Amino acid sequence: MANSKGARRRFGSVRQLPSGRWQIRYPDPLTGLLRTGEQTYATKTDAEIALTLIEADITRNQWVDPDSGKTNFAVFADAWFRDRKLEERTRERYEGVIRLHIRPQLGGLTLSEITPARVRSWRTVLLAEGVGEPTVVKAYQLLRAIMNTAVDDELIQRNPCRIKGADRYDVPERPTLTIQEVYAVAGAIQPQWRALILLAAFTTLRFGEFAALRRRDVDLEARVLWVRRNQAELSSGKLIEKAPKSRAGFRPVAFPVDIVPDLEHHLTMHASKKDDGPFFVGPRGGRLRRSNFGDDWADACKAAKVTVDAHFHDLRHTGNTLASQNGASTRELMIRMGHSTPRAALIYQHMTSDRDRVIADRMGEAVRKALGKEDPPEPSGTPVARPE
Missing domain, CATH: 1.10.150.130 (Tyrosine recombinase, N-terminal domain)
Structure with a gap:
């Protein structure tokens, strides 16, 4: 049996156990019933300090039920x-x-x-x-x-996840392809993917945005494509098409006039004939998937003798770097890439398509210089490559 020792306290009580350790009891602020402390203490002073701290927590409405x-x-x-x-x-x-x-x-x-x-x-x-x-x-x-x-939910007092730096990691610098390498890969890959390679390098869309791109989203006359949706693929193989996560994701992106002939050819030979059909069609007429494109990409990089271990997503990095080198500001880059932040969305509302086209034109000039071409290609006369 425990022996009660010490004078009565204004809040709670302490008592010494047969083991010699000290135990506390105090009124539960929720029920009013006495509850026994979760642990025992080596000295009476330690027990009284613990009671004082509990009383202070209750007074400040910071007490948490230990049972929670x-x-x-x-x-x-x-x-x-x-x-x-x-x-x-x-x-x-x-x-x-x-x-x-x-x-x-x-x-x-x-x-x-x-x-x-x-x-x-x-x-x-x-x-x-x-x-x-x-x-x-x-x-x-x-x-x-x-x-x-x-x-x-007041089930615990503090979050135990307090490791400094554990919530981030240094992303390795991804390689960029040269303009010559971009065109080498585009020339080595299956013809139906040539336009995909060029657009990825010069518009910096994500793979899922390309997979969800419709024929009507590509305007050759204005040299702009519109990003209105994104395709995601679950591990089960199920495809989900969804809207961009933020307003910044809905955006027009201009492309250089130099790739217009490639896009015209793609529209004629490889895109869906339906206006609302996919711009990029899978190998068997279905949806574009990473699984039905990955091998062709790897084979093309090998055939083009690309020396770096490049992923398709690195074309996005390549295009971002190229745009930056040709005068795009940080805010313009954020908009071209569709960064889903409130700030990027606000900037998007004020950016003009004319300025975006200037960026695309400068990228085109860099392309012609790298490929040894003096003049941009002449338009074919087709105002907008769409089916009748």
Whole structure:
């Protein structure tokens, strides 16, 4: 039996246990019932200090029920995931990160058991097991978001994800292709993809934006293509077409006059004949997918003797670099690339298409100089390459 010792306190009480350690009791601010402290203390002074701190937290409305943290993390994470409004591709990606990299180590713990030390250990194990740093960063960001909600719900007092720098990583500098290499790849690839290579280098659209591009979105007379949607591909192979994430994603992008003949040829020979049909059609007349384009890209880079390990997305980097070298400001680059930030969207509302065409013209001049051409090609006389 415990022995009660010490004078009565104004708030709570302390008592010494047969073990010699000290225990605290205090009125639960929610129920008014006495509750026993979660831990014991080596001295009476330590116990009294703990009571004083609890009283102060209650007075400041900062007290958190210690039992709240006993919620199982996996159960809470499932509820967090279920309650979020997410796009299908994002939901699939988050589900995979939780299942593969968070739940195995942390799923059996309670929220209060996930301490900063456990988070550090969890992250160290992932890196030691060879999980790529970008994936570890995404897992850490997702865990932090889940635990932020636990803080908001007053289930824990502080977010245990407090590792400095763990939420970012240094992206390796991607290579850029020279103009000669761009044209070499365009010349070596299957003819139906030549226009795709040139447009990727000189408009810097994303692959999904090209896959969702319609014939009517390409205006050869104005030398502008309109980005109105984006195609995403799930791991199951399901294709999803969606609107850009922000207003900045809806944008016109000008292209140099030098590639107009290539686009005219593409419209005649390879694009859908329907005005609302895809501008780029898959090998068998279906949708353009990464899986039915990747091998052709790799083979073309090899045939063109491209010395760097270039991905298709590096054409976007190439075009951004080329535009920057030819006078585009940072704000103009953000708009051409469709950066989905409020600032970029605001700038987009004020940018004129005339200025964008100047950028495209300068890119065209650089193309002709690199290829040893003096004059731009003569227009074919076709005002807009569209079906009757």
